[in-house]
Amino acid sequence: MKTLLRIVLGFIAAIIFVIVMMVFFGISNEPDVKLDWVMNQADIERAKKILHEGYKTRADEIGTIELSYADLNLAANYLLNRFTKGRALISLKENKLKFEVTAALPENRLGKYLNITFRLGNEDGNQLPTLTKFKAGKLLLPSKAAAFVIQTIIKHSKLNEYFLLATDPIKAVAIDDDKITITYHPSQATLDTARDFLAHNTTQYDHAKVYKSKLAEIIRQHDPDWRLSLAELLQPLFALAYQRASLDTAIEENRAIINTVNDYVNHSKSVATPIKPFYSAFIYKRNDLAQHFIGAAAITTSVNSEIAQVLGEEKELHDARDGSGFSFIDLAADKAGTRFGELAIASPRSARKLQEAMAGIKDYTDFMPDPRTLPEHMDEAEFNKRYGSTQSEAYQMMSKRIDELIAAMPIYKQ
Incomplete structure (x- = not known):
């Protein structure tokens, strides 16, 4: 019995040692791969198309x-930057x-x-x-020790759902020299899970239902004869979050x-049961500014701020x-939304400070x-001129001017 216990403890110690070595030697103040490339809109659309390729295959059919x-x-x-800013070659x-x-x-x-x-x-x-x-x-x-540790980390992290969806159907x-060929054989359950998971393209949380319910209540109580401010949607939700979150x-x-x-604001097609009725949300009497602001914030919290910035510029x-x-006006809304999204997820402390600040706002000028x-x-000719x-x-001077306007606002001074 003692011998068995020693073997188990020795195995655990070895795994802990490998993890410590991975952390100690893998972390540095300098990146091995320069983070000087940002995916543009065409790159993102291509990446999504690649990840959705399996939709074409029916259950229990073999596809390549x-x-x-x-x-x-x-x-x-694309997948890496859904979790952190990074680069893979x-x-x-x-x-x-x-890799x-x-x-x-x-x-x-x-x-x-x-x-x-690593190599595969x-x-x-x-x-x-x-x-x-x-x-x-x-x-x-x-390699075997590292593989075991990596699989253990993935299994107990948010990466696990991606990992299972990606690997379960793969057979070869x-x-x-110029390509890789993947042969896969998905089950109906795998396809159903993948479709639901990829269609939303954002991590879902159980408590999201609380905020959707609160938003539906706000919409029901809104007077249709009055313009709906984006602040009317965000303030009560963040006030609720400040009360219930930790x-x-x-x-x-x-x-x-x-x-x-x-x-709601951008009429997402991935929502199975959209909130009704629909009222356009406004900032400075413009609904496009509300769409730009909250859209950039959502991209930042789901992917990262660099991609949000590139998409904003590409759109203009x-x-x-x-x-x-x-429109530099639209771009200002993109930049402000990006900054808002950054503070929303920068750290637990930053997230709580934003909740407190947003709970006390008066209107969208905050x-x-x-x-x-x-x-x-x-137009293109005028812009080029x-x-x-x-x-x-x-x-760059105009972009800096917008950044300074945003940085001067109290809510962004953290």
């Missing part, structure tokens, strides 16, 4: 997906998939980034790839509020070509600066 290494990188970076080396991953970490004493490198390959005739090499920073760890992965749940509750309000450049024209003097309605591009000095 061929992915170039560019597609594989898009999908991996996937390449072929010695007939194996090589170089850097992920930004919350503020801590050890370092700013987690750097890991088909060995011993196996149709499914296994971990063949693993490095935490510069430290090379036994063939690694070639430091442990503050971030999740803020994310639930922002997603709930965004689903598109409008300059084929729409109502480039979270959105007045942008109405900024230029807008510029005045600003050239989003990288020009003139554009």
Whole structure:
């Protein structure tokens, strides 16, 4: 009995040792992979298409997906940035998939980034790839020990749902010089779960029902003869969150509020039972500003602020070509919403401070600066004449001016 106990304790100690080594050597103040690439709207749409590819296969049918290494990188970076700001580089080396991953970490004493490198390959005739090499920073760890630890971490984290949906139907992965070919055989249960999970594209929490119920109550009581302010939706929900949330749940509750309000304001098609009746929400007598603000906040809390910023600029450049024209007013709403989303999930303390502040607001001027003097309605020719591009000095000066307007607001001074 004592011998068995020693074996169990020794095994646990070995696993703890591997985890400690992964953390100690993997964390650094310098990223191994530069975080200098941000997915644009086309990248995001392509990544979503890749992840939704399995929808075309019926239950209990065998399907295949061929992915170039560019597609594989898009999908991996899209998933990675749903959890943290980071970058993944996937390449072929010695007939194996090589992953170089850097992920930004919350503020801590050890370092700013987690750097890991690993390889996956088909060995011993196996149709499914296994971990063949693993490095935490510069430290090379036994692949089998690292694989066990990684699987344990995934199993007990929010990554588990993604992991199960991605791996359960997969029967074979063939690694070639220019692509990988995935053969999968999904069950009906797996397809149903995947469709529901990917369609919403945001993490759902049980307490989101509380905020949806509160929002429905607000809408029922709204006088249709009066314009609906975005503040009328956000203030009572954050007041409720400030009453019921704790430091442990503050971030999740803020994310639930922002997603709930965004689903309503931007008419999300992924909501099975939308709140009715529908009234457009307004900021400064404009419903597009409310849509921009809460949409950017939702993207920030679901993915990250960099992607929210890129999508805002891409939308305005598109409008300059084929729409109502480039608008720095709309961009200001995007930037303010992005900043709002950042504070909503930056840390438990930041999340609670935002709840307290939003519970006490009077109107939308408490979270959105007045942008109405900024230029807008510029077609492509006018935008190019005045600003050239989003990288020009003139554009950057205007962008900085908007940032200063937002930073001057008390609610954003944390």
